[in-house]
Amino acid sequence: MSEKKKLSENQMFISVLASVVSIIIGLIFGFILLMILNPSKAGIGINAMMTTGFSSLDQFGKVLYQSAPLMLCGLSVGFAFKTGMFNIGATGQYTIGAFCALVGGIAWQLPWWVCLILSFIGGAIWGIFPGLFKALFNVNEVITSIMFNWIGMFLVNLLLANMPIMLASAWGASNSDRTAALSQANPGAIIPKGGLDRLFGNSSWINISVFIAIIVAIICWFILEKTTFGYELKACGFNKEGSRYAGINANRNIVLSMIIAGALSGLGGGLYYLAGTIQYVLEKKTLAMGFNGIPVALLANSNPIGTIFSSLFISYIQVGGSAMQPNFSSESTDIIIAVIIYLAAFALLMRGLIVRIMKGGKSRETAVTENAANVTADKADSMDKDDNKEAKA
Amino acid sequence: MASDYVIEMLHITKEFPGIKANDDITLQLKRGELHALLGENGAGKSTLMSVLFGLYQAEQGTIKKDGKEVQIKDPNDANRLGIGMVHQHFKLVECFSVLDNIILGVEDTKHGFLQKDEARRKVMALSEKYGLRVDPDALVSDISVGMQQRVEILKMLYRDNEILIFDEPTAVLTPQEIDELMEIMRGFKNEGKSILFITHKLAEIMAVADRCTVLRKGKYMGTVDISGTTQEELSKMMVGRDVRLTADKKPCKTGNVILSVKDLVIPSRTHNNNAVRGVSFDVRQGEIVCVAGIEGNGQTELIYGITGLEKVISGNITLKGKDITHAPIRERSMDGMSHIPEDRHKHGLILDYTLEQNLVLQRYRESAFQNKGVIKAGEVRKYADRLIEEFDIRSGQGPVTIARSMSGGNQQKAIIAREIDKQPELLVAVQPTRGLDVGAIEYIHEQLIKERDNGKAVLLVSLELDEVMNLSDRILVMYEGEIVGEFDPKQTTVEELGLYMAGAKRQDGKEAKAS
Numbered sequence: 021m022s023e024k025k026k027l028s029e030n031q032m033f034i035s036v037l038a039s040v041v042s043i044i045i046g047l048i049f050g051f052i053l054l055m056i057l058n059p060s061k062a063g064i065g066i067n068a069m070m071t072t073g074f075s076s077l078d079q080f081g082k083v084l085y086q087s088a089p090l091m092l093c094g095l096s097v098g099f100a101f102k103t104g105m106f107n108i109g110a111t112g113q114y115t116i117g118a119f120c121a122l123v124g125g126i127a128w129q130l131p132w133w134v135c136l137i138l139s140f141i142g143g144a145i146w147g148i149f150p151g152l153f154k155a156l157f158n159v160n161e162v163i164t165s166i167m168f169n170w171i172g173m174f175l176v177n178l179l180l181a182n183m184p185i186m187l188a189s190a191w192g193a194s195n196s197d198r199t200a201a202l203s204q205a206n207p208g209a210i211i212p213k214g215g216l217d218r219l220f221g222n223s224s225w226i227n228i229s230v231f232i233a234i235i236v237a238i239i240c241w242f243i244l245e246k247t248t249f250g251y252e253l254k255a256c257g258f259n260k261e262g263s264r265y266a267g268i269n270a271n272r273n274i275v276l277s278m279i280i281a282g283a284l285s286g287l288g289g290g291l292y293y294l295a296g297t298i299q300y301v302l303e304k305k306t307l308a309m310g311f312n313g314i315p316v317a318l319l320a321n322s323n324p325i326g327t328i329f330s331s332l333f334i335s336y337i338q339v340g341g342s343a344m345q346p347n348f349s350s351e352s353t354d355i356i357i358a359v360i361i362y363l364a365a366f367a368l369l370m371r372g373l374i375v376r377i378m379k380g381g382k383s384r385e386t387a388v389t390e391n392a393a394n395v396t397a398d399k400a401d402s403m404d405k406d407d408n409k410e411a412k413a
Numbered sequence: 414m415a416s417d418y419v420i421e422m423l424h425i426t427k428e429f430p431g432i433k434a435n436d437d438i439t440l441q442l443k444r445g446e447l448h449a450l451l452g453e454n455g456a457g458k459s460t461l462m463s464v465l466f467g468l469y470q471a472e473q474g475t476i477k478k479d480g481k482e483v484q485i486k487d488p489n490d491a492n493r494l495g496i497g498m499v500h501q502h503f504k505l506v507e508c509f510s511v512l513d514n515i516i517l518g519v520e521d522t523k524h525g526f527l528q529k530d531e532a533r534r535k536v537m538a539l540s541e542k543y544g545l546r547v548d549p550d551a552l553v554s555d556i557s558v559g560m561q562q563r564v565e566i567l568k569m570l571y572r573d574n575e576i577l578i579f580d581e582p583t584a585v586l587t588p589q590e591i592d593e594l595m596e597i598m599r600g601f602k603n604e605g606k607s608i609l610f611i612t613h614k615l616a617e618i619m620a621v622a623d624r625c626t627v628l629r630k631g632k633y634m635g636t637v638d639i640s641g642t643t644q645e646e647l648s649k650m651m652v653g654r655d656v657r658l659t660a661d662k663k664p665c666k667t668g669n670v671i672l673s674v675k676d677l678v679i680p681s682r683t684h685n686n687n688a689v690r691g692v693s694f695d696v697r698q699g700e701i702v703c704v705a706g707i708e709g710n711g712q713t714e715l716i717y718g719i720t721g722l723e724k725v726i727s728g729n730i731t732l733k734g735k736d737i738t739h740a741p742i743r744e745r746s747m748d749g750m751s752h753i754p755e756d757r758h759k760h761g762l763i764l765d766y767t768l769e770q771n772l773v774l775q776r777y778r779e780s781a782f783q784n785k786g787v788i789k790a791g792e793v794r795k796y797a798d799r800l801i802e803e804f805d806i807r808s809g810q811g812p813v814t815i816a817r818s819m820s821g822g823n824q825q826k827a828i829i830a831r832e833i834d835k836q837p838e839l840l841v842a843v844q845p846t847r848g849l850d851v852g853a854i855e856y857i858h859e860q861l862i863k864e865r866d867n868g869k870a871v872l873l874v875s876l877e878l879d880e881v882m883n884l885s886d887r888i889l890v891m892y893e894g895e896i897v898g899e900f901d902p903k904q905t906t907v908e909e910l911g912l913y914m915a916g917a918k919r920q921d922g923k924e925a926k927a928s
Contacts, residue, residue, distance in 0.1 A: 247786045248777055251770070258765040265722065265752070265760040266774045267743025 038371040046363030050356040061347040069340035079339060081223030085295060087335035088229035092288030093313025094331050095240050096281040098322035102244055103277035104257035109150055109165025110285040111310025112172035117143035117286025118293040118300055119176040125209030125294060126186050126200050132209045136290045143286015144279045146172055151278025155271035169306050177302045188299065198299040210296035229291040240324035253277050285310060315361045334361060419444045419607045420576055425474035427460055434460040438633045440626050442607050447598060449618040450611045451651055452628035453850035458611050462578055466498050467491045497569030498578040503561050505553045511564050512536060512549040515571050539570045543600050559590045577601060578609045583617055587707040588878055588911040595621045613850060615644040627651055652851055662862055665886045668698030671839050671870035677728035679718040687726065688714035690894040696839065701861065701871040703885035707914050711894035712874045713755060716843050720752045721745050733838060746775055749838035753828055753845050761828040762816045769797035769812035772831050804830035822853035829860055840864050843874040858884060878907045892916045
């Protein structure tokens with residue numbers, strides 16, 4: 021028994037080690053790219069990338085602030101993954117959520133928490149469609165949700181263009197290509213800072229959204245791991261036929277899981293645009309935040325608690341990337357961020373590699389080993405039983 | 414004299430971390446011999462054959478071909494030495510034609526274009542010579558399992574292999590197809606080819622093999638001449654103790670009708686015809702009713718209909734007098750139906766769930782295991798521990814073992830534990846012993862009989878005629894979606910059943926198809 025326990029401890033250690041090694045390799049690759057792009061500033065660049073997030077409380081506040089919508093988009097993608105769905109429509113749901121929150125805040129002059137509920141509902145409605153199409157007609161949810169990304173984005177643009185009260189021009193500013201600043205339209209719709217700004221050296225970014233996101237992540241974890249509902253959702257995700265056999269209504273769960281995923285993304289949109297620091301700009305491209313939820317979820321292996329950390333990590337390098345900007349173009353910082361995230365996702369591969377190195381060179385037989393290990397499990401277990409008996413005696 | 418043996422595997426040891434899959438095993442194959450390799454699941458048969466076929470390298474021991482030592486590093490080496498293998502799970506490209514599959518990897522080309530005429534002539538000649546009927550232009554996905562196996566055999570012959578390895582070749586065949594295969598194998602023997610035949614079915618070994626090598630838990634138990642041994646002796650060598658080859662049963666005491674099926678019609682998923690065409694029967698308390706038949710004659714769909722996995726077109730299903738024809742699966746389950754499904758990976762288990770999660774798969778909603786939607790983890794663990802103890806389910810880490818990592822026999826035990834412990838009125842079991850070894854089969858048969866003796870109704874679907882004859886109190890034979898005969902196992906023979914299964918006879922007076 022004791023030996024087995026050691027092994028599992030080892031595995032925990034190996035997972036963490038693998039993640040760290042992957043991130044370091046990603047940074048090395050990023051540095052090589054910087055060397056190619058602008059050799060003289062590469063050192064400054066990588067330094068900015070790695071240290072900006074911790075360089076001042078203000079910047080650290082920005083990391084936390086940006087991580088909240090990322091976390092929710094990551095939770096959204098991860099939640100759908102657990103039910104066997106690939107929610108690539110997070111960005112559409114996010115956009116609709118942002119729109120609902122802003123309409124509540126600007127047009128209807130509602131307080132921030134009501135606006136957040138509206139964003140939650142808006143995103144949920146946008147999640148219903150891919151879920152319904154999948155459940156009723158077996159239409160691949162990827163196709164539907166991509167289409168609904170565009171429908172969502174253009175619909176929001178169309179609606180905003182026809183709602184003059186929503187635009188900045190109605191509230192004393194000159195530009196009509198974006199929504200009104202909340203500080204002018206309705207300061208009550210801005211998510212409160214809860215005294216955090218004082219803690220974070222008067223950071224203009226920080227507010228309580230990151231805590232809302234963390235609480236939501238914990239709720240997601242609880243639903244998935246502790247409730248019969250989560251048990252059913254995951255059963256559908258792992259084996260749809262098997263869950264049908266167990267009398268689980270797989271179609272109902274597909275729709276519900278997409279509604280929840282949509283609501284999470286929508287809430288992300290609400291949190292970001294109700295911070296009072298940013299205005300929604302009418303542009304003909306989908307928002308990147310929803311798509312960034314995919315690597316967040318993947319890095320965390322769809323685990324809600326893991327999502328907290330992966331979103332903080334990605335937010336951190338994004339803040340670092342934006343600090344590189346006079347020396348490097350925003351495109352090249354995006355490439356470097358992408359490289360780092362990409363390599364971070366290699367953690368799983370790295371894990372296999374580390375196991376191999378630790379076992380010492382028997383690389384060719386690892387796959388076989390696992391099989392054999394399964395076969396031996398029987399024997400090992402019966403031996404364990406004997407051990408237990410002795411221990412009791 | 415060295416060339417007496419065409420292949421010799423001497424003192425082969427193959428170790429995987431933590432287990433010696435093969436421990437000093439010697440196997441000598443004579444030229445023109447039919448040699449059986451017998452052992453339970455996990456005895457090391459497949460490992461040994463994989464060593465011979467070049468899939469694994471042995472740590473110790475030597476392989477000799479015609480008395481000369483050879484190195485087999487991969488299947489290409491094996492091929493060059495004339496060794497061919499029919500795997501248990503066929504290695505065919507489903508969307509290719511039979512001919513394309515046979516020539517795959519050794520195609521003749523001219524200027525980069527395939528030249529198939531010569532290949533076709535050779536395949537047809539081989540097919541003629543050995544009685545291996547195939548349609549060279551049919552797609553593999555469209556042909557029967559029996560024909561797929563003939564394609565695999567032709568693949569070996571096309572490559573001029575003279576040492577033929579068959580890995581559990583009869584598992585998927587009907588009795589008639591098995592007889593045919595045996596005949597073909599004898600034909601190869603007369604041609605001077607040498608055959609290695611992996612199995613755990615004793616009757617087949619007695620019927621065709623010349624000699625038999627027995628493995629148990631990775632160790633060599635000996636090689637015996639079939640002419641001088643008995644089934645009982647072989648099974649004792651294989652399992653290490655006496656095994657009852659026939660299950661003990663008390664006479665059955667039937668009670669009320671539990672399941673009643675009337676004029677059931679169920680569609681097929683694979684073709685446009687209905688898979689089940691007007692089937693009616695009853696199952697009573699305290700009896701095991703067995704549906705026998707060749708795979709693909711509607712048994713699967715019939716069970717799907719009864720258990721609710723497939724919608725029925727017409728007809729009625731009643732459980733304890735309640736019409737459940739259109740009831741959802743969960744309602745049937747709560748009304749006292751348990752289902753040991755045919756495909757334990759597709760239906761029976763959520764493979765990525767732990768053992769304990771799988772053990773409550775039918776019951777997690779009961780108030781014993783949840784409170785307002787929150788799962789009582791402690792209760793689930795207690796329940797799992799009890800079932801693991803009671804049904805002797807073995808696994809690496811007990812209740813938290815991922816089901817995928819468990820052996821097939823223990824996966825099946827987990828399903829059986831779950832379904833029986835639910836205290837069903839009706840137990841539907843579909844091929845509950847498929848792919849399991851003798852020990853596990855014995856255990857599962859005992860459990861089914863125990864349920865019957867406790868007054869439960871048992872509906873069993875099996876392709877194994879021995880199992881059908883052994884367990885059932887009544888046998889229904891299904892052919893092309895209809896029940897063509899009902900038998901008392903005491904008053905019929907396997908051969909008789911085989912004729913009905915193949916559609917050559919039927920009881921209801923309708924003209925049987927000429928076959």
